[in-house]
Amino acid sequence: MLAAPLAPARSVTTRRAYWARLLPVLAALACATRIPSFARPLWNPDEGYLAVQARLLAQGGQLYETVVDRKPPLVPWLYEAAFAVCGSGSLTPVRVLAVLAQLLTAVLLASLARRRWGDTAGRTAGVLYLLVSVGLNPEDAQAATFEVFILPCTAAAMWCADRGRWGAAGTAVACAFLAKQTGGAVLLPAAVLLHRAGTPRAGALRLAAGLAVPVLCAALVTDPAGFLFWTVTGSAAYASFTGSELHVLVRAVANTAILAVACAGLIPPVVRSLRTARSKAADLWLWLASSAAAVVLGFHFFGHYYLQLTAPVALLATAALRTAPRERLTGAVVTSACCCTLFLAWGLLAPRPELLHAQRLASVLAQRTAPADRVLVWGMHPETYWLARRTPATRYLTAGLLTNYSGGRDGPQVGEKYAVEGAWPVFRAELAGRAPALVVDDSRGKPYAPDRVPSLRRLLQARYEEVGTVDGAVLYARIPGG
Numbered sequence: 388m389l390a391a392p393l394a395p396a397r398s399v400t401t402r403r404a405y406w407a408r409l410l411p412v413l414a415a416l417a418c419a420t421r422i423p424s425f426a427r428p429l430w431n432p433d434e435g436y437l438a439v440q441a442r443l444l445a446q447g448g449q450l451y452e453t454v455v456d457r458k459p460p461l462v463p464w465l466y467e468a469a470f471a472v473c474g475s476g477s478l479t480p481v482r483v484l485a486v487l488a489q490l491l492t493a494v495l496l497a498s499l500a501r502r503r504w505g506d507t508a509g510r511t512a513g514v515l516y517l518l519v520s521v522g523l524n525p526e527d528a529q530a531a532t533f534e535v536f537i538l539p540c541t542a543a544a545m546w547c548a549d550r551g552r553w554g555a556a557g558t559a560v561a562c563a564f565l566a567k568q569t570g571g572a573v574l575l576p577a578a579v580l581l582h583r584a585g586t587p588r589a590g591a592l593r594l595a596a597g598l599a600v601p602v603l604c605a606a607l608v609t610d611p612a613g614f615l616f617w618t619v620t621g622s623a624a625y626a627s628f629t630g631s632e633l634h635v636l637v638r639a640v641a642n643t644a645i646l647a648v649a650c651a652g653l654i655p656p657v658v659r660s661l662r663t664a665r666s667k668a669a670d671l672w673l674w675l676a677s678s679a680a681a682v683v684l685g686f687h688f689f690g691h692y693y694l695q696l697t698a699p700v701a702l703l704a705t706a707a708l709r710t711a712p713r714e715r716l717t718g719a720v721v722t723s724a725c726c727c728t729l730f731l732a733w734g735l736l737a738p739r740p741e742l743l744h745a746q747r748l749a750s751v752l753a754q755r756t757a758p759a760d761r762v763l764v765w766g767m768h769p770e771t772y773w774l775a776r777r778t779p780a781t782r783y784l785t786a787g788l789l790t791n792y793s794g795g796r797d798g799p800q801v802g803e804k805y806a807v808e809g810a811w812p813v814f815r816a817e818l819a820g821r822a823p824a825l826v827v828d829d830s831r832g833k834p835y836a837p838d839r840v841p842s843l844r845r846l847l848q849a850r851y852e853e854v855g856t857v858d859g860a861v862l863y864a865r866i867p868g869g
Contacts, residue, residue, distance in 0.1 A: 423734025435770020451613030522649020525734035527690030557597020569681035652722030749774035766829030
């Protein structure tokens with residue numbers, strides 16, 4: 388028997404009436420909170436990376452072989468499927484999938500809360516989750532990237548575990564892991580529910596099987612050795628705090644503060660319930676703690692990492708508010724709605740200079756090359772390839788994989804010797820086998836500039852000549868016969 392208290396049994400008619408009223412509200416709110424995501428062609432380099440990956444996969448590329456990333460395959464496959472149906476010229480299809488992912492997450496949280504605490508709690512959980520789900524920098528909250536697709540999987544894992552459906556819970560954990568490795572953190576609270584269920588051995592076997600089978604299938608469908616390397620063993624240098632301590636700490640504090648503003652209506656009841664020991668939802672606290680550990684893992688603290696915190700926070704706030712006076716519940720919802728409005732305005736109105744730079748660079752790149760030409764953009768903005776509709780000259784879509792710059796590392800651990808193991812011999816062979824028609828140095832003074840990367844500097848000096856600049860990015864064309 389599960390430890391969580393169950394609401395009284397309801398007839399099928401009552402249940403259908405409840406969801407018939409709540410689903411349209413949640414759907415409208417999910418659409419409203421994602422409006423800014425449709426306002427720009429893309430939001431961040433992760434979207435650009437996924438878009439380029441999907442195009443390469445559609446052209447016959449193989450994940451972890453002809454195109455690589457440190458992520459599992461689920462989200463690249465989603466992009467590839469969306470592009471196959473709707474074309475690869477726009478991210479609108481995956482933005483729609485992101486809306487559906489947020490709606491599904493809200494529905495699962497509402498169902499879980501309703502089962503434990505009643506109808507009002509279900510409505511509260513679904514609404515509060517959607518209101519705080521956009522409470523980060525818009526380039527983190529509105530982008531259709533890995534964490535957005537983790538969320539319905541983690542919510543499904545908790546929903547299934549709460550009902551003792553251990554095989555399905557394991558499959559949901561596997562899907563969360565296959566969206567991004569940190570999604571697997573939800574296994575801990577699911578295991579707590581398993582322990583409390585009273586059938587640990589049989590349930591554990593089903594949970595383990597549900598987890599293992601999808602992961603093994605994904606490894607076999609791609610490349611087992613490559614899957615293991617790129618998702619588990621090959622990221623030691625990336626997951627390091629050394630060399631960028633102050634930079635990372637500032638980012639951690641800033642993103643924590645931003646999310647705290649979005650959760651201003653939820654934090655007081657959660658803290659109050661913790662202080663007064665009224666909440667006994669240990670599995671939800673463990674869910675929050677494991678999600679926080681996932682944010683810390685890797686020591687980068689990017690804003691989109693924090694999205695994993697929003698679901699358990701919404702449920703914990705719901706648990707705290709269910710016995711509070713009605714005015715506190717109203718205050719929490721109103722405060723969250725006001726904060727949500729501020730974040731939506733931020734998303735609609737804030738300028739995105741890096742996007743404008745990538746668009747200008749892509750336009751020049753398209754003008755200077757033919758559609759069949761391969762190009763190399765040496766920088767951290769792979770979206771340039773997608774915007775220009777040009778094929779990368781290498782499987783490494785950013786300079787980060789070849790220098791360990793890793794999206795902002797500003798210390799001494801940047802350079803060739805800190806690259807992903809074995810990357811430079813492959814990179815040199817790719818450029819020697821089919822030299823790019825145009826090389827774009829988009830480092831713009833960053834620590835991975837060619838003058839700090841000897842192999843790239845020698846290549847440019849021997850085979851290329853400077854032909855122009857775009858907003859500080861330097862263009863190099865291949866010397867005839869080079």
